[in-house]
Amino acid sequence: MPAVATAVVHAEPPLVYLADDLDTLHRVLALEVVARTDAGLLNGRAAEIRDALLAERWGDAVVSWIRETGTGIDVYSNSSVYTNEDLPADLIGAQLQFAALFRDG
Numbered sequence: 563m564p565a566v567a568t569a570v571v572h573a574e575p576p577l578v579y580l581a582d583d584l585d586t587l588h589r590v591l592a593l594e595v596v597a598r599t600d601a602g603l604l605n606g607r608a609a610e611i612r613d614a615l616l617a618e619r620w621g622d623a624v625v626s627w628i629r630e631t632g633t634g635i636d637v638y639s640n641s642s643v644y645t646n647e648d649l650p651a652d653l654i655g656a657q658l659q660f661a662a663l664f665r666d667g
Contacts, residue, residue, distance in 0.1 A: 563648055565640045571595055572634040584639045588620035591635065596627045604630045 567587040571577040579594065581587035592615055601608035607630050614623035628635060649657075658664065 563645070564643045566643055568638045568641045570636045572636070584637075587637065587639075588624070591624050592620045595635070596623050599627065599631065 566580045566582060567584045569579045569587055569591055571579070571591075577595070579587065579590050581590050596611060597615060604611060604627070607626055611623050611626050611630075614620075614626060624635065627633075
């Protein structure tokens with residue numbers, strides 16, 4: 563079963579990003595979230611965040627961005643991606659009967 567790294571940015575509406583590994587996800591957050599922020603919203607810390615991005619210190623840039631914007635980001639690594647092969651439609655009924663909800667007492 564394949565896995566992905568996932569980030570949920572607590573914006574309105576929430577933003578969800580998926581990548582094939584955690585390192586790639588960090589770069590996605592740096593480019594798609596941090597770098598797209600107007601410098602005026604960063605309370606005078608834009609230069610510090612720019613420096614971190616240019617030095618490829620993705621984690622430092624994201625942490626500084628979170629502090630300055632007050633916007634949380636949840637990151638999950640190794641989230642499973644289910645495929646039709648993992649849950650074939652013709653076997654789901656048989657699998658359900660062995661689930662906890664179907665056990666008595």
